[in-house]
Amino acid sequence: MRATEPQATGRTSGNPPGSTPSLVAESLSKSFLSGNVRERILRDLSVSIMPGELTLISGPSGCGKSTLLAILSGMLRPDAGMVRALGQDLGLLQLQELERFRLMHTGFVFQGFNLFPALTAVEQVVLPLRYVGLSKPRAEEQAWAALEEVGMSGRARQRPSGLSGGEQQRVAIARALAKEPELLFADEPTSALDAGNGMKVIDILHRIAKRHGATVLCVSHDPRLISHADRVLTMEDGRILDDRRTGALVAET
């Protein structure tokens, strides 16, 4: 969530990408036990992610994309290495402080939308805003603005059962966007959608990066999305093999 006063990152809404990364990972390692065998999933991985950009992490299934996203977002601790998010070393935070950091500064969009079946679209977006302490009128105002931004204000009174998959994902993006997080993470946000809706969703994520100066980090193995990102990191076997800028243009609404 953005502070009223400018923060230490020196970013203001809508600024073009600066030279200061918003996310820095140094020498990350992570392994998981698979039966009796310990499998190394991330291998001494270092990367810096910039604000105001949509960065895509691509690569084959099982190469560690979601694990990297989970560590960069503070959901998972690495075995070794360091993550600095918005200047904060996440490894130095106690669990409660880390949860607070995530609540105030990060938003998530998942493959399965994760909407509450009984709530209307606007209620889905209002709920987390109330949780971070906004008054009801302020939360409703921000929720409507976020739904407007993703082109869903006309469907705001619908429950998930009355919405298409693409529309549900746009509501989920509005929910993540409404608290104005500096860091927006998306794990396979288009994989349950057809090509047209997938493109719409990725273009919305791209626009959020540009308009809000947010850091948008998206995991996907969908090759159609590559030309829609500003930067593509290709992973294989727990490492980043390729780091490319695409010169992608933001689609207008």
Ligand SMILES: Nc1ncnc2c1ncn2[C@@H]1O[C@H](COP(=O)(O)OP(=O)(O)OP(=O)(O)O)[C@@H](O)[C@H]1O
């Ligand atoms: N909590 C866990 N416990 C044990 N193994 C795990 C855990 N999380 C991930 N793994 C394993 O780590 C490997 C990498 O998983 P990860 O989800 O990061 O890959 P991915 O590149 O995102 O794959 P996909 O594209 O299929 O989602 C996989 O072999 C997975 O089974």
